[in-house]
Amino acid sequence: MSARRCHAFRAAGTIVLAALALLGQHQAHAQQVVLTPGSNLDFGSFVVTGAGTITLLPNGDRTSSGGVILLNSSPVHAGSVNVRRNNSGRDRGAIVTLPPNGGARLSSGAGSMVLNAINSNPPSLASLPTSNDTNLSIGATLVVAPNQPAGRYTGTFNVNVTLIQN
Template identity: 35%
Template sequence: MKKILFVSVMLFAFAMGAYSQSATTTASASAVIIAPLTITVQTNLHFGTVMRSAAAGTVTVSPTDGSRSALGGVTLSALAPLHSRAVFRVDGETGRTYSISLPATDVLISNGTDQMEVNTFTSDPTPTGSIVAGTSTLYVGATLNVDANQASGAYTGTFDVTVNYN
């Protein structure tokens, strides 16, 4: 009988301990709302008018100052249309930074039958930009590869520029 009483008391004691133990804490919930990041083309990239020759060459437009240079068998012309670096407006949350992604592979531009490669895309700023007063300006340049005796014509194509918040 003493054993039954002892076991009963012990079970009751452990059961009471299990019910009397509890703990509570408070956690907070929060959120930060920011303006969406958008990018808009202000000026398209244009290599200007170039004269071909029997030798291949390249034309590069700088994103930093918009200057144009040539190497190899191409001659730069002052005839219209004139060259221009690409200009983008990036809008977002003031004080935030963003990363810039440019084409990593060749982009083809065409006159409808013939093609040329555009590559070595660069930007200013690079590799990140900052939003000041809700906006930022992003400049993009690249290199145009002109084949020997490249066919005449107006060549066009597109390329993607992506920005993401850091």
């Protein structure tokens, strides 16, 4: 039993993963909407003892399930992107479109993990004025394999904002 406990401590020291999804800049509708990356989506450090998930909510709360043990680490935060309309005219709303389950992947060397349930707060924009930026907070669920290789996992995904045509 003590040999197993010692092995678990070594595993905790060597199987620490950090995941980071960078939000890329995207412009749509002839530059009517401008998206500017804010903070990166960062799941923080964790230990893998079996298959599981890490859910990071848009408000920054983080939970795990299955064989994933969260470590107190910094930084852990939801992603953010600033949205604004750069043309004059009526104040219109917008629809936010994020990748579907499995539509984004984080990689480190030969290892990879998929993101599910990518979501934003707010999920859509009732109003998108030209005068100030609107902040979208982004969260997701990271799917961790039972023998996930250690590493710093990174990746990108698109955030699309489409003006509602009135």
